[in-house]
Amino acid sequence: MLAKPRPLDQAAPAEGGVAAQAAAFDALYGHLDARAVIERSARELFADGIAAVSSFGADSAVLLHMIAAVDRHMPVIFLDTGKHFEETLDYRDALAADFGLTNIQVVSPEAAALARIDPTGRLHETDTDACCDVRKVEPMARGVEPYRAWFTGRKRFQASTRAALPVFEAVGSRIRINPLARWTTADQADYMRQHALRENPLVAYGYLSIGCFPCTQPVQPGEDARSGRWAGHAKTECGIHLSGLEKSLTDASL
Numbered sequence: 001m002l003a004k005p006r007p008l009d010q011a012a013p014a015e016g017g018v019a020a021q022a023a024a025f026d027a028l029y030g031h032l033d034a035r036a037v038i039e040r041s042a043r044e045l046f047a048d049g050i051a052a053v054s055s056f057g058a059d060s061a062v063l064l065h066m067i068a069a070v071d072r073h074m075p076v077i078f079l080d081t082g083k084h085f086e087e088t089l090d091y092r093d094a095l096a097a098d099f100g101l102t103n104i105q106v107v108s109p110e111a112a113a114l115a116r117i118d119p120t121g122r123l124h125e126t127d128t129d130a131c132c133d134v135r136k137v138e139p140m141a142r143g144v145e146p147y148r149a150w151f152t153g154r155k156r157f158q159a160s161t162r163a164a165l166p167v168f169e170a171v172g173s174r175i176r177i178n179p180l181a182r183w184t185t186a187d188q189a190d191y192m193r194q195h196a197l198r199e200n201p202l203v204a205y206g207y208l209s210i211g212c213f214p215c216t217q218p219v220q221p222g223e224d225a226r227s228g229r230w231a232g233h234a235k236t237e238c239g240i241h242l243s244g245l246e247k248s249l250t251d252a253s254l
Helices: 014-029 034-045 061-071 086-099 111-117 128-144 185-194 201-205 243-249
Strands: 050-053 076-079 104-107 149-151 168-171 174-177
Touching: 014 034, 014 168, 014 174, 034 061, 034 149, 050 061, 050 128, 061 086, 061 185, 076 128, 086 201, 104 128, 111 128
Parallel strands: 050 076, 050 149, 076 104, 149 174
Antiparallel strands: 168 174
16 A cells, blocks of 8 residues: 655645645646656656546546556546446446556445435435535545545646646645646547547537536537536536545545
8 A cells, every 4th residue: 555645845844845846847847748748747756656537438538548558557546426327337447448457446435424415315406516525525535645646637628617727736735637738629539539549438429528427418519518517507517626625635534
């Protein structure tokens, strides 16, 4: 088991030091292409503790394909909320086989927390934020807690909340790396075709951003790719990529 992450800058308080370190890494390496960012991060910057996070959703194949080329044994954390489409679970297993990924780590909500907070399994109908907190944010915080850094497949074009997304960013005392931050939809499509990557079958039905089945709808023509998530709500992010995860990561219980 990996040791508790150490501060990246021993000469400064952990959180402040990591924020400065993330900014420095972004200035030094943020301009590199995605594959180079992954290689530099996995082999040099965080060789002693890095993972990837994947939803195995609509556009997960590109990042996972690159990671497998660098290190197919890298931990890939998958959050099983208990509300996934069956197609997503099948796609997870198929991509892992396609790419030879050997270390898929599944994290799930705590049973006791679900029994207390969402005993009927219908919390999403009345409080989507609370549902995401118990089914996504807290479990994901546990999933990434052992690592110093992790990769995501987020991109600036996906939502207004991601428009200024850096390649390296601090999350509490850890660093989150977004190698594909500058990619466009055309970049994504070109890479998928070039490498003949398997597509999540739900994409063919108009699901361009895929989350839990109760809160995900097909995207209508001309709409933003994430418009099918929490349709009818002002909500655009579950909290994993916002302050919710950082709060969970700095909680005394972790």
